[in-house]
Amino acid sequence: MFNLEMPPLNAETWAILGTLVLLEGLLSADNALVLAVMVRHLAGDLQRKALAYGIGGAVVLRILGVLLASYVLEYWWLRAFGALYLAYLAISHFLKKGHSEDEAAANAKGRGFWATVVLLNLTDLAFSVDSILAGVALIPRDMPREQGLTIVVIGGIIGLILMRIAATVFLRLLNRYPAFDNVAYALVAWIAVKLGIETLEAAHEVFPAVPTFHMPTPLFWGVMAAIAVIGSFLATRRPAMSEARAEVRAEQVVRRMDEVVADAADGRVDGR
Template structure:
């Protein structure tokens, strides 16, 4: 990893806490991404539906790689972190004030569009999910950590996200299908992460412009609130299942099977209907 300007950070409890949080968020957000991509192509017919989904999956991979490159700049410049904090805060707030679920909203926006407009919309959706997860990874990096070490963790999170989009997609989709409120838990965590990034941005700005007010959030406070959100949120989310285990599993497996078929078609040249 050294040849790419990366450096493995010290293996500490905080490292495992950051990586564990990234895996949880990447899993939920990747499953949400897979679900959204699947419903956005429903209005297309036959092979056009499969072809559009193939472009969407390919876009998810490319944009995740570009997102990791963007992360290197965000870690280096404090004013970019300010935009990241504002975006994550907006993301969390908008999630809780909107009235429709992400998948329902995406299906409504894609319905009636032609093939190429749908492909463009799929990739814009991929971009949003990539930015969400990459910024969350950046925000979790302690401000004092060397840039090379922080970027290593973000890269690890990005790789985990790509893997989870297929390997663990069924598990996370099943959880989201049965307990839709876990989506709220994920975005509550994102909102608190935005607060952390915002406070760290003020600290960095204060060093350049002393007139800027500054605050400091103790590490134990940040992780304490993160744990409280995860535990309390999980308890509340599991109190009201939306469907049975069998229904949730069947729906998740159907989505993943559809995506698997698309990947196979793209690999053997049949995605264009030949």
């Protein structure tokens, strides 16, 4: 069921992997930032313990998401759900009034330890679904499922690695230029359109009455490139803080995560 096959390393495959690196980096950094904010109201030792559960949940849910991606690639009606969810995700991001950090802090404030842990893992679930569905949506519909699943697995591994290896880079980028969040979700919105069109194509094969469309590959990647270039230009025009302050804030989050991992390795997650 989970047979993997390496896809051909052509221009489209590299474009997919490059897009996954960008999206996984931004979403993983946003995830790490939100987790750190959500535990601020707890006492010092409980912050570390709750964050350990949150990081552990992120890893487990990402692995489960990669396994479930096999079903999404196989059944057109699950792809329809994925397209609708990604579209909802992008629309809700642009319609909401507050920043995700402020919203996360407000939701977690006043909650007890276990309630915060549950909220952390629900947040992890949302980010895992976001990234896995985006990976699935990037897979060409005519690509063999085994090759598509391989790309999704690579994307999942990239996400786990970027949660630590490149966390400082992407956190610093988001701290200094918060509008890069908008670039990521604009890309997600266009990916949702692609997945929706492919879902209609697949549904048309089963139900001929369903209208069908086709999106040329050059059109999809052309719009993706335009969103990335224009969005990056607009995002960098208004820095929210100095580069030095952005780096300090990013290093604080990463240092806290490193302490959690070190404590877990020593059997001291509870701070004792």
